[in-house]
Amino acid sequence: MLAALRAVVTKEVRQTLRDKRMMALLIAAPVLQLVIFGNAVSFEIDRVPTVVVDHDRSAASRTFVQRLLADRTLELAGEALTADEAARALVTGRAAAAVVIEQDFARRIARGVPHEPATVQVIVDGTNPNKSSVAANAASRFSQVAAREAIGERLARLGASAPRITPAPSLEARVLYNPRLRTPIYMVPGIMAMLLLVVTTIITAMGLARERESGTLEQVLVTPVRPAVLIAGKMLPFAAIGLFDFGLAMAVGAYGFDMPIRGSLVLLSGVTLLYLVATLSAGLLISTISRTQQQAFMGGFLFMLPAALLSGIMTPIHAMPAWLQPLTLVNPLRHYAIAMRAVLLRGAGPEDLLPEILALAAIGGTLAVLAATRFRKTLA
Incomplete structure (x- = not known):
């Protein structure tokens, strides 16, 4: 055998x-x-082409855009005058995301009134779910950081007259086995x-x-x-x-x-x-x-x-x-x-x-x- x-x-x-x-x-x-x-x-996505519509055209709005694009997750693909023009850029494929900054952005940031927040709209192309989710998450993370910084600056200006605010808990993420993802x-x-x-x-x-x-x-x-x-x-x-x-x-x-x-x-x-x-x-x-x-x-x-x-x-x-x-x-x-x-x-x-x-x-x-x-x- x-x-x-x-x-x-x-x-x-x-x-x-x-x-x-x-x-x-x-x-x-x-x-x-x-x-x-x-x-x-x-599955690593960066440099998502993004068009910007800045209706405010202030120093604060320009700084916001520069900081939003700083980590290169979103990359400037051009500027548009209106939200419709930005939407056309998504239709033609020239961009996968659009950032629309409303008027009075700088004024509302400076005032810091809770019922009149500064508004920024992010439009993403949902035909590519991975790319759109990355773009939306990047904008959301940055907006949270910017909001915390604005609150901190306002409290610093108010000084002793500022209302007592309980600090939010700190969240530290730890990635096992593949820290760099x-x-x-x-x-x-x-x-x-x-x-x-x-x-x-x-x-x-x-x-x-x-x-x-x-x-x-x-x-x-x-x-x-x-x-x-x-x-x-x-x-x-x-x-x-x-x-x-x-x-x-x-x-x-x-x-x-x-x-x-x-x-x-x-x-x-x-x-x-x-x-x-x-x-x-x-x-x-x-x-x-x-x-x-x-x-x-x-x-x-x-x-x-x-x-x-x-x-x-x-x-x-x-x-x-x-x-x-x-x-x-x-x-x-x-x-x-x-x-x-x-x-x-x-x-x-x-x-x-x-x-x-x-x-x-x-x-x-x-x-x-x-x-x-x-x-x-x-x-x-």
Whole structure:
């Protein structure tokens, strides 16, 4: 049995090494995609183009605008005479936000009367929710700071006659694990999980389809090799390649994107093996219902697209519709991405990853049984 398994593994390795296009897809493509996606995918938004409508045209309003734009979250894209003109700038795409300062801004700031506040309107383009929320939050934060400073200056002018005001509590924010809120640190583990899915699922599905097209699968079937040994022999080389790609992606992430490695690599390697069992079994299952490489590729694509969308890598799962969220529980990519981020970024241990480990074992075992059963029926 071991001799037959060794023979099948040797055949698969030699066949894979002879195919230069497949070797490029297995090794060069994941590294290239990780570098491109890691740099291209970013949720950090700054320099939002902003038009300003200053109806007051006073020193106070000009100072307000200068300070609002000082941190470069909002960037001046021009000035407009009216709010309608600013709205047209949003329609044409020349700006994503507009700041409208009403008349008597300086006078109301100086008086500081509660029932006559100085008014500043911020108009944002809601077609890009991320950019609009960043612009609105930046303006809101600055307005709160400006309001506190105005109250402080007014109290200082009034001196002893000022009413006694209880100071507001101080709020200090503390960000754990990613203090600088860098997007690559969060995105790279998820991208690594997606690349492993692409490489192992597509290659496994297309490998068997290629053998069926070329007729070599029938030659293997006439040998006294058991179906279980044949399945294991075809999956082991790609599992080894998947682990190699995992190590390569870890090196690129650590040295190319300063991705921290706070947890155990041994634990993460074990979780990766469970994940590879699921992805390789999915590829094998797809190959059993595909007659050509083109069908295998399309089947793999149709499997990977929902898996990526329902993984929570790009968008949070809790933001999905309630009826759709249960479907993510049978997605191996979701559980592996959670485990990757937990181990690498938060230093999680086995007890913290128990739900993900059990889910990956269950999904991988189910897919393996289905693939093996379908493969035996196909051989028969």
